[in-house]
Amino acid sequence: MAQNLSGYHRALDLFEGLVAGVPRDGWDAPSPCARWTARDVAGHVTGGQHLVRALACGGPVPDVTADPARFVPGDVRAAWDAAREECAAALTPEALRRPVPVGALGELPLGDYLGGYVLEPLAHAWDLAVATGQPSRLDPGLVHHAFATAHLIAAPLRAAGHLAPALPVPRGADEQTRLLAFLGRASDGPADGRGSDGHATGRATDGHADARTYRA
Secondary structure (H helix, E strand, O other), X not given: OOHHHHHHHHHHHHHHHHHXXXXXXXXXXXXXXXXXXXXXXXXXXXXXXXXXXXXXXXXOOOOOOXXXXXXXXXXXXXXXXXXXXXXHHHOOHHHHOOEEEOHHHOEEEHHHHHHHHOHHHHHHHXXXXXXXXXXXXXXXXXXXXXHHHHXXXXXXXXXXXXXXXXXXXXXOOOHHHHHHHHOOOOOOOOOOOEOOOOOEOOOEOOOOOOXXXXXX
């Protein structure tokens, strides 16, 4: 089962590396997610670890979209590390077999759900990178996998107002650019996600990949 979660762990590792790269005064920077700062993005993904832990343990699932910064008060890296460690400890073989509701897909074992969940930390890794001026080139293998998931869950997310409309795709765009455009994110700067002045380029106009909605 651990091998099946390799993509999930790689996506978390990618996000964690970006969290570590944010300067102390960088957490108030605006992100490509409308009305969210870099801290909000980090809080949303950190809250996602609390969400996954709740699914693993059968507990109440937190709302990770309302005031997401509450999941990372003070030291963001410390809050992330604690949440990830607690979540990892909850992912026992038994927990990974636990059925969880996944909208129109019915129920899936938690381990299978986490295969699709890769989209969540991956998309927000790009958001955090762009917000804080870090390189935003994503793992191509994870992008390919996440794009398939995005096509499955986009309609209900958009219907609920949690995902921006897809944007036009430039001719000859690579798969990362096509994924970002499908998620309503304009990747119109250099390959590292920054404009010539080092600031964020392109914003998701009204949404983000919402793990809570995906679960429901």
